[in-house]
Amino acid sequence: MEKFITVLQDIKTLFNRSLSELSIDCVVFGFHDEQLKVLLLRAKGSDSWMLPGGWILKTEHLEDAAYRILKERTGLGSIFLQQFHTFGANNRYNGREIMARLGLPPEQNFFPERAVSVGYYALVEYSLVEPQTDMMTDECRWWDVNEIPELLFDHNEIASRALKALRKQFDHEALGFNLLPEKFTLVELQRVYETILGLKKGGLDRGNFQKKILGYGFLERLDERKTGGAHKSPYLYRIDPAKYGAYLRENE
Amino acid sequence: MEKFITVLQDIKTLFNRSLSELSIDCVVFGFHDEQLKVLLLRAKGSDSWMLPGGWILKTEHLEDAAYRILKERTGLGSIFLQQFHTFGANNRYNGREIMARLGLPPEQNFFPERAVSVGYYALVEYSLVEPQTDMMTDECRWWDVNEIPELLFDHNEIASRALKALRKQFDHEALGFNLLPEKFTLVELQRVYETILGLKKGGLDRGNFQKKILGYGFLERLDERKTGGAHKSPYLYRIDPAKYGAYLRENE
DNA sequence: ACACCATTGTGTGATTGTGACACAATGATA
DNA sequence: TATCATTGTGTCACAATCACACAATGGTGT
Numbered sequence: 001m002e003k004f005i006t007v008l009q010d011i012k013t014l015f016n017r018s019l020s021e022l023s024i025d026c027v028v029f030g031f032h033d034e035q036l037k038v039l040l041l042r043a044k045g046s047d048s049w050m051l052p053g054g055w056i057l058k059t060e061h062l063e064d065a066a067y068r069i070l071k072e073r074t075g076l077g078s079i080f081l082q083q084f085h086t087f088g089a090n091n092r093y094n095g096r097e098i099m100a101r102l103g104l105p106p107e108q109n110f111f112p113e114r115a116v117s118v119g120y121y122a123l124v125e126y127s128l129v130e131p132q133t134d135m136m137t138d139e140c141r142w143w144d145v146n147e148i149p150e151l152l153f154d155h156n157e158i159a160s161r162a163l164k165a166l167r168k169q170f171d172h173e174a175l176g177f178n179l180l181p182e183k184f185t186l187v188e189l190q191r192v193y194e195t196i197l198g199l200k201k202g203g204l205d206r207g208n209f210q211k212k213i214l215g216y217g218f219l220e221r222l223d224e225r226k227t228g229g230a231h232k233s234p235y236l237y238r239i240d241p242a243k244y245g246a247y248l249r250e251n252e
Numbered sequence: 253m254e255k256f257i258t259v260l261q262d263i264k265t266l267f268n269r270s271l272s273e274l275s276i277d278c279v280v281f282g283f284h285d286e287q288l289k290v291l292l293l294r295a296k297g298s299d300s301w302m303l304p305g306g307w308i309l310k311t312e313h314l315e316d317a318a319y320r321i322l323k324e325r326t327g328l329g330s331i332f333l334q335q336f337h338t339f340g341a342n343n344r345y346n347g348r349e350i351m352a353r354l355g356l357p358p359e360q361n362f363f364p365e366r367a368v369s370v371g372y373y374a375l376v377e378y379s380l381v382e383p384q385t386d387m388m389t390d391e392c393r394w395w396d397v398n399e400i401p402e403l404l405f406d407h408n409e410i411a412s413r414a415l416k417a418l419r420k421q422f423d424h425e426a427l428g429f430n431l432l433p434e435k436f437t438l439v440e441l442q443r444v445y446e447t448i449l450g451l452k453k454g455g456l457d458r459g460n461f462q463k464k465i466l467g468y469g470f471l472e473r474l475d476e477r478k479t480g481g482a483h484k485s486p487y488l489y490r491i492d493p494a495k496y497g498a499y500l501r502e503n504e
Numbered sequence: 505a506c507a508c509c510a511t512t513g514t515g516t517g518a519t520t521g522t523g524a525c526a527c528a529a530t531g532a533t534a
Numbered sequence: 535t536a537t538c539a540t541t542g543t544g545t546c547a548c549a550a551t552c553a554c555a556c557a558a559t560g561g562t563g564t
Contacts, residue, residue, distance in 0.1 A: 021271045022368055058366055062340020086338045086370050088314020114310055116274055118338050118368075172424075187512085207514070208552065225560095231511035232559035439541085459543070460523060477531095483540035484530035 010135060012110060018055035023117045024066050025053035025087075025155065027162035028074060030126035031179040035144050036195050038159060039073065039131060042139035043152065046101060050152040051159065052140075053117065066120045073140065075130045080123040080178040084165035085158075088116040092154040101152075121162040123178035170196055173251065174216055177239055185226050185234040186210045218244040262387060264362060270307035275369045276318050277305035277339075277407065279414035280326060282378035283431035287396050288447050290411060291325065291383060294391035295404065298353060302404040303411065304392075305369065318372045325392065327382045332375040332430040336417035337410075340368040344406040353404075373414040375430035422448055425503065426468055429491055437478050437486040438462045470496040 028039035040049045052073040056065040063081070070079055095111030131140035143149070148159055169175060176192040177184065187206070194203045213219060220240040225233040280291035292301045304325040308317040315333070322331055347363030383392035395401070400411055421427060428444040429436065439458065446455045465471060472492040477485040 019273045019366065019368065021273050056340070056368070059342055061342045062338065062368060065340075083338060086314065086335060088308070088317075088370070090311055090313045114271065116271065116308070116314060116370075118340070185512095205552065205554085206512085207554085210513080212551090227560080229511075230561045231509075232513085233561090234512060437541095457523065457525085458541085459525085462542080464522090479531080481540075482532045483538075484542085485532085486541060 014055060015110070015112075018057050020055060020112045021115055023053055023055050023115050024062070024069055025051045025117045025119050025158050026066060026070055026073070027051060027119065027121040027159050028070065028129075029121060029123050029145075029162075029166065029179065030129060030142060031192055031195070032126040032142070034191055034195060034201070035146075037126065037142040038145050038148060039129070039140065040143050040148070040151070041073075041133065041137040043101060044136055044138050048101070048152050049143075049149055050137075051155045062118060066118075070122055072134065073132055074122075074124060075132065076124055076128060080175065081120055082122075082165070082169070083118060083120050085119045085161055086116060087119060087154060087158060089154060090114060092117070117158070119158050119162060121166055123166075123175060125179065125181055127181065167196060167198075174213070174218075174247070183222065183224070183236040183238050185236060186213065187234060189213065189237075216247055218247045266307060267362070267364075270309050272307060272364045273367055275305055275307050275367050276314070276321055277303045277369050277371055277410050278318060278322055278325070279303060279371065279373040279411050280322065280381075281373060281375050281397075281414075281418065281431065282381060282394060283444055283447070284378040284394070286443055286447060286453070287398075289378065289394040290397050290400060291381070291392065292395050292400070292403070293325075293385065293389040295353065296388055296390050300353070300404050301395075301401050302389075303407045306386075314370060318370075322374055324386065325384055326374075326376060327384065328376055328380060332427065333372055334374075334417075334421070335370060335372050337371045337413055338368060339371060339406060339410060341406065342366060344369070369410070371410050371414060373418055375418075375427060377431065377433055379433065419448060419450075426465070426470070426499070435474065435476070435488040435490050437488060438465065439486060441465065441489075468499055470499045 030037040030039070039052060041052055042049050052069060054065070054069045054072075056062060060068070063083075066081055066083075067077075067079070070081065071077055093115045095109040095113055096106035098111050099106045099109045126142070131142070133140045145163065148156065150156065151159065170193070176189050176196070179192050180188060186209070190204055190206065190209050191201070193199075193209070194201065197203070218240050219237045220243075222236045222238060224236045226236055227233045282289040282291070291304060293304055294301050304321060306317070306321045306324075308314060312320070315335075318333055318335075319329075319331070322333065323329055345367045347361040347365055348358035350363050351358045351361045378394070381394075383394070385392045397415065400408065402408065403411065422445070428441050428448070431444050432440060438461070442456055442458065442461050443453070445451075445461070446453065449455070470492050471489045472495075474488045474490060476488045478488055479485045
């Protein structure tokens with residue numbers, strides 16, 4: 001109970017320093033085992049899962065807040081991060097409900113009556129992430145994107161909308177490698193695309209996919225090959241940062 | 253001065269009923285004289301122009317707030333409205349600056365220290381709009397999108413980002429008719445597309461444009477023709493709501 | 505050591521989509 | 535009634551995409 005009171009003090013201090021009506025929620029995507037994954041947190045002392053998120057400090061740029069929150073949860077600094085929608089249903093959140101979930105008297109609610117949340121999605125390299133909990137949660141782990149449980153608040157809607165935004169952006173911008181290690185083969189990249197677009201293995205024609213991706217002109221073929229498979233070993237590729245920058249500028 | 257005090261009372265009341273750290277700004281697009289137009293407001297007693305916007309009521313859905321603000325400024329109820337970005341630079345807005353602009357002592361600032369703003373853009377039929385001022389402004393009129401003056405706060409950035417978002421959405425969704433009257437010719441629609449995409453008259457091939465648009469399958473050709481031109485009179489078209497709904501569902 | 509096999513790198517031909525252009529039809533004008 | 539800008543529609547070349555083919559290759563099993 002002592003510890004609980006300390007936590008509540010922390011929260012009160014946080015609200016004093018933050019824009020208390022406005023939060024950020026992040027949908028962190030990773031790729032592992034030929035599956036698209038999402039990072040979720042379990043609320044302290046409950047079975048309820050939620051997206052990583054937090055309040056924006058009064059002195060803080062919105063985007064900096066998103067980077068800070070992701071850094072706290074994943075340990076990663078350099079991340080592909082994209083704002084995709086702001087959620088403002090007037091019933092999407094309820095301070096009293098949170099009090100109740102924490103086992104506190106709802107009538108003493110000190111959370112804001114209502115909050116609007118800015119949604120970001122992130123693409124990260126799965127293997128580099130070390131999921132970390134915060135003071136409100138006691139578990140943080142990856143979930144398969146097709147097996148997301150019922151989440152708190154409107155987080156299911158946020159997650160599904162993030163996936164939709166991700167798919168849309170994938171259609172006309174080359175982003176797949178953000179989910180892969182620095183060096184990767186073209187077939188690995190193809191699996192990322194197939195998974196995100198909801199296709200089965202081989203749903204994209206291998207030859208055509210490789211021609212298309214290489215046609216963008218920002219992939220650099222290394223002399224190195226990936227060994228270990230019982231077959232011809234494929235070349236490894238990596239992003240050429242200069243050429244990728246040029247590609248981004250062309251496609252505005 | 254009496255009136256001023258009344259206005260300030262109004263503002264204080266408004267803040268008590270609203271999420272005071274969070275505002276909405278709207279970029280209202282219209283089409284007239286073969287030009288894309290934006291609706292701007294002039295701040296009371298100054299030469300400074302700004303976007304229509306406002307605070308979100310505590311009990312109000314974010315999207316309802318955007319519709320309310322647009323209704324107040326344009327008199328229109330049914331509008332194509334699209335959230336496109338949320339602006340959260342920590343220096344984008346300054347309560348003291350507003351006080352100064354209103355000719356009030358900055359140290360008595362009662363505006364929020366900082367505000368984040370959700371950006372919406374709207375497509376409206378130019379001829380139906382009756383620009384209306386509010387208590388903070390004394391002029392409201394259309395500006396050519398290429399002649400937007402320097403605006404207050406970060407409104408220039410919001411406007412240019414809205415235009416970018418509009419162009420992007422135009423690329424892969426049929427929206428042009430939202431800017432036109434109920435009945436229109438295909439060449440009128442073509443001019444809308446050319447203007448928004450930044451092309452000159454005839455920049456799109458007429459034949460190909462018509463085939464493409466009609467190929468979407470949601471335009472209904474009327475028996476009526478548009479007369480008055482010194483040439484063959486073109487057919488009028490209108491949206492078939494049922495078929496347009498089907499088109500939207502297909503394209504997710 | 506050697507045949508085998510899944511996979512890779514690359515090529516080819518068919519199909520589809522798009523862009524450039526052509527032309528007869530038409531409605532107002534003089 | 536001839537003229538003319540504009541409209542409705544069609545054709546054709548070219549580019550992009552798709553479906554498929556095949557030799558090359560690195561590991562596996564005998």
